[in-house]
Amino acid sequence: MNGRPKLVEPISNEVKQLGQESKLEAILIGTISRGTWSPGDRLPAERQLATEMGVSRNTLRGVLRRLEARGMIDIRKGSGCYLIALEPKSPTEKQPANDSLAALMARFEASYLCLPELVALAAQRIDPMTLRTLESAVTDIGRAVVERDMDDIKNKTRDFFRIIGDSTGNPVITEVVRSLHASASVMFPRFFSFGEAERSQMFGDFVHILRALQAGDPRAAREATQRKIINTARAFAALRKVPLSPVIRAAMASDTPEGAA
Numbered sequence: 487m488n489g490r491p492k493l494v495e496p497i498s499n500e501v502k503q504l505g506q507e508s509k510l511e512a513i514l515i516g517t518i519s520r521g522t523w524s525p526g527d528r529l530p531a532e533r534q535l536a537t538e539m540g541v542s543r544n545t546l547r548g549v550l551r552r553l554e555a556r557g558m559i560d561i562r563k564g565s566g567c568y569l570i571a572l573e574p575k576s577p578t579e580k581q582p583a584n585d586s587l588a589a590l591m592a593r594f595e596a597s598y599l600c601l602p603e604l605v606a607l608a609a610q611r612i613d614p615m616t617l618r619t620l621e622s623a624v625t626d627i628g629r630a631v632v633e634r635d636m637d638d639i640k641n642k643t644r645d646f647f648r649i650i651g652d653s654t655g656n657p658v659i660t661e662v663v664r665s666l667h668a669s670a671s672v673m674f675p676r677f678f679s680f681g682e683a684e685r686s687q688m689f690g691d692f693v694h695i696l697r698a699l700q701a702g703d704p705r706a707a708r709e710a711t712q713r714k715i716i717n718t719a720r721a722f723a724a725l726r727k728v729p730l731s732p733v734i735r736a737a738m739a740s741d742t743p744e745g746a747a
Contacts, residue, residue: 529567587728594719595731602711606704612653684721
């Protein structure tokens with residue numbers, strides 16, 4: 487967030503004058519809808535947001551709880567607020583308690599259905615220079631894991647799949663890949679909450695995808711990507727005690743990842 491402009495131009499007097507959380511809520515919704523953050527991003531700290539908007543932290547917290555109830559953010563104790571959606575759901579629509587978890591599991595399912603074929607196509611089209619860039623991205627992810635830098639892990643993970651999408655030469659595919667991984671949680675959800683063996687497996691899956699692309703092997707690239715999604719979804723479901731989607735469950739029951747596609 488360093489170097490970015492302030493979220494809003496002076497609005498503190500207006501907020502204080504009205505003295506209503508609803509006004510601040512409307513301002514925050516507008517800020518989010520303009521694309522200030524992407525789904526999966528962590529919002530600035532409460533202190534920073536409150537200062538920029540000229541309100542107390544208590545007022546801000548009340549508004550953040552409203553946005554969570556409307557399905558826009560996920561408030562995680564001890565971690566911060568994370569953006570889920572750019573538009574709010576109706577305030578009268580009842581939200582299940584695990585809405586954000588269900589949304590993430592749906593993203594796993596969509597990724598399993600779409601991403602392996604896109605990576606398989608990339609295996610046929612990626613050039614040597616892009617492969618070197620992708621290899622550097624994997625190195626960067628590994629370094630971020632060692633340094634326990636979760637923000638850098640997210641950024642480098644997004645870079646990894648963006649590079650793969652770009653390598654196809656199809657701008658629509660690039661947009662699809664970015665949409666699927668707007669939240670890097672699909673590949674690294676709550677990474678340091680997992681055990682060492684699971685963390686090693688999650689990182690190793692990136693290496694398997696890279697090797698398949700280096701070999702120019704679409705089948706291996708497809709299977710490595712399927713395995714990556716299955717492994718991460720399974721670990722995430724066990725950690726958060728949520729059910730797997732039917733597609734992921736069927737994939738796990740198959741003899742090979744490709745057999746479930």
